[in-house]
Amino acid sequence: MAELKLRNLQKTYDNGPTVIHGIDLDIRDGEFMVFVGPSGCGKTTTLRMIAGLEDISGGSLSIGQRQVNDVPAAKRGVAMVFQSYALYPHMTVRENMGFGLKLAKKSRAEIDEAVQRAADILQITHLLDRKPKALSGGQRQRVAIGRAIVRKPDVFLFDEPLSNLDASLRVQMRIELAKLHKDLATTMVYVTHDQVEAMTLGDRIAVFNGGRIEQVGTPLELYQHPANQFVAGFLGSPKMNFLPARLAESSAAGSRLTLAGNTGISVPQKCPLALESAITLGLRPEHISWQPQAADNTIPAEVDLVEHLGGEQIVYARAAGIDQQIAFSLPSKDIAPARGERVFLKPEFEACHLFDAAGQTLAGRAVGA
Template sequence: MASVTLKGIKKSYTKDVTVIKGVDLQIKDGEFVVFVGPSGCGKSTLLRMIAGLEDITEGELMIGDALANDVHASKRGIAMVFQSYALYPHMSVYDNMAFSLKLAGADKAEIDKRVQRAAEILQITHLLERKPKALSGGQRQRVAIGRAIVREPQVFLFDEPLSNLDASLRLNMRVELSKLHADLKTTMIYVTHDQVEAMTLADRIVVFNAGVVQQVGSPLEMYENPANLFVAGFLGSPKMNLLEAQLVGVENGLAVVRLPKGITVRAAVDASRATAGSKVTLGVRPEHIQLATEGDVGIPARVDLVEHLGDIVLAYVEIPGVNDILAVKLPGHYTNLKRGDAVRLVFPETSALVFDEAGLAFKRTV
């Protein structure tokens, strides 16, 4: 088992095309880290650089205590699970799992012991003689993981391993991967574009965009305190409502912002570094917006569309004068809400976020 350290890692294909623009990251021994970001953000490239499948243009990669930049992929102590599983189609499941050990010249008994053990962990012992063609998607996925396990690597690398599975299978495998990590306690680096996978699997999430790390942190920390607009918009479903606004000033430690038509909202953030009158963005998660009951003050709005999902109700509402449609997540008992209803919205000041002109979040004060 080993830690992974990235220092100033860059990747350029030509002088002008840089896909990774300097990444510094410390991954602790035994940690489960998820790289997440939209497609093309460089997360897969970075993973392949850690694996040794792509050259590192600049910077240092340490696996354990050793510099790994020039070490061949097979000597880095890593194992990788590919999105397409990359099972060797002409080999049986057993041979697929044994291939790396055979190449390394391990003796037959040792190979057999390790393959059998991995097969037991993944419950695929009965499939060992089959060819990949005769397996279902989920079974192939297990074999791909099994192939990684037999190598007893110091670091597991996963490149979108679940994205070829259907929804229910994906859920199962997610749970199993969590269990596997709990059992093996090996360092795991996992790339996905699916934020649910990121939130559920990770000890720490690394959010990427355009070759730059946006934020690193535990799932809840990221969700509660996104560092910038990108992270705020990326995590959460439906995504955080982001409204253009203007900073009025700071009042009793609360930031006061004004939406169009003179609607003002207060947020418990420290906006003292921004000047009054500057452009800001107000962010409120759909589940934090409340409907005002009788007597409460609230922002008048009109319901545009209602989706009843059983456990919850999603309402899309429009505030007159504000261009964006707001998503509001309400408890399942709001069954009589319908299109065209007039409602009044409350943005609780402790859960509202404000981002400055450059898109960086102001620190929460509570």
């Protein structure tokens, strides 16, 4: 096992753009760290620099007590699992898993022992004599993970390993990866664009955007206390609602906001900005309910769409003067408003988030925090 230290890590391509802009990050020994963010944000490039597959343009990278900027990939003590399985089609599962050890000139007994151990962990012992064409997608991914396990690396690196699998198999493999981390107790770094994978797998999550890290924290820390509007909007499904507003009043008792469309609402957070400043009000769908009649601190809206998802319903409504829809969730047992119905939204304002014009968090806390 090993900890990783990234200090002002940078990547600039020859005669090209800088894509990683000075990342500072500590990954603890034995931690499951997830890099998450949209396509092109730099998460995979950072992973490849850790693996030694991309040169480091600036800063330093340490694995354990060694700075490894110029250490070849094969000598860094890392093993990488790619999005594509990259199995040799003419080799059996046993041969695929043991091929790296064979190249390292390990004895046949050592190879057989390591392959058997990995197969037992991944529950693929019965597949060892098959070839890749006789395996399902999930089985092939297990073999690719097993090939990494036999090397007994200090750090496991995963580059979107589940993206080629169907939805139900991704859920199963997430459970198996979490169990694998617990069994091996090895440092793991996992790249994904899927915020559900990030929230369910990571001990901590690093949210990437534009070659920088926006925030690092546990899944609940990021969900309940986002540092900015980008993090707040990226984590959560459906994502957080963002309503444009202006600050009308502010005191120790709270703030009065005017939403687009001239709806006035009161929130319990004090807002440290000048009056009439532009503000964005953030509300998660689970913190909004509805009622058929107007009342204090409600937002009038008209229902556009109701999605029935089995265990819950997602209602999309549109408020006067606000361009984007407002999403809120209901248990499936509740009666949802009909499409076109006029409703009055009742947010839990004690759980709201306020962001300034630059998208930085001003105030906000989650229920129970």
